[in-house]
Amino acid sequence: MQQDEILTQLVTMSNHLGDPALDCAILGEGNTSARADGDTFWVKASGTELRTIDRAGFVRISFERALALLDARDLSDEEVKRRIGAAKVDPTTGAGPAVDDGVRPSVETVLHAICLNLEGVNFVGHTHPTAVNAILCSQQVEEAVSRRLFPDQVVYCGPASVYIPFTDPGVPLARKVGDSIGQYMDEYREVPKVILMQSHGLIALGGSARQVEQITAMAVKAARVLLGTYALGGPRFFSPETVARINTRPDELYRRRVLGEKI
Numbered sequence: 001m002q003q004d005e006i007l008t009q010l011v012t013m014s015n016h017l018g019d020p021a022l023d024c025a026i027l028g029e030g031n032t033s034a035r036a037d038g039d040t041f042w043v044k045a046s047g048t049e050l051r052t053i054d055r056a057g058f059v060r061i062s063f064e065r066a067l068a069l070l071d072a073r074d075l076s077d078e079e080v081k082r083r084i085g086a087a088k089v090d091p092t093t094g095a096g097p098a099v100d101d102g103v104r105p106s107v108e109t110v111l112h113a114i115c116l117n118l119e120g121v122n123f124v125g126h127t128h129p130t131a132v133n134a135i136l137c138s139q140q141v142e143e144a145v146s147r148r149l150f151p152d153q154v155v156y157c158g159p160a161s162v163y164i165p166f167t168d169p170g171v172p173l174a175r176k177v178g179d180s181i182g183q184y185m186d187e188y189r190e191v192p193k194v195i196l197m198q199s200h201g202l203i204a205l206g207g208s209a210r211q212v213e214q215i216t217a218m219a220v221k222a223a224r225v226l227l228g229t230y231a232l233g234g235p236r237f238f239s240p241e242t243v244a245r246i247n248t249r250p251d252e253l254y255r256r257r258v259l260g261e262k263i
């Protein structure tokens with residue numbers, strides 16, 4: 001795909017995810033990204049809104065410079081901010097809201113670099129859906145997010161979600177997410193589609209912009225279903241065997257192929 005087309009799709013995906021009707025993000029909540037080429041990606045600039053963001057609201061970042069922050073320990077907040085700013089491919093690019101040192105990449109830039117660095121992941125959408133956060137901010141969060149409830153949840157969102165206990169935003173969160181993705185891939189032998197962060201929100205990882213929207217929509221639906229089950233005695237989860245069968249059944253694989261997913 002042409003880089004221009006990737007950025008166009010990223011803008012459209014972001015505007016869709018920020019649509020108030022979806023109740024996934026309000027004001028400056030959430031951030032999105034897409035792989036531009038082998039070495040760089042676009043990420044939402046700090047202070048922009050998904051609902052209204054345009055091309056100028058994205059900053060192009062070097063994977064190498066963003067990921068190098070994972071190895072740097074004991075940096076002050078100011079130093080992290082400076083290093084994320086220095087990961088911009090061209091410090092003069094991007095318009096967007098006026099900030100003191102030009103357009104500043106999202107504080108979650110390193111997190112996006114980790115996700116986009118995974119095999120088959122080209123677009124990432126991070127939102128704070130109300131239905132998902134009702135669960136992620138609850139007393140029973142660990143049980144609630146631990147299993148799967150219905151077939152389409154497995155098909156679109158994968159056999160399980162990566163769950164991250166509450167962690168400070170920025171580099172500490174990126175490190176934690178990176179480690180947890182590694183553990184998930186050891187267990188399931190595939191790249192995760194959904195990451196759930198306690199008291200924070202959802203990350204959808206997709207091969208395409210459309211897939212990120214589909215994963216987000218299904219994760220929100222699953223959250224609403226889950227909340228409903230707690231009014232009627234609690235969720236009746238699928239067994240790991242049922243999940244594994246749905247995740248590998250030939251007809252489900254066919255559906256994913258129809259949906260355009262790389263498998």
Ligand SMILES: [Zn+2]
Pocket residue numbers: 029030031126127128200201
């Ligand atoms: Zn967030």
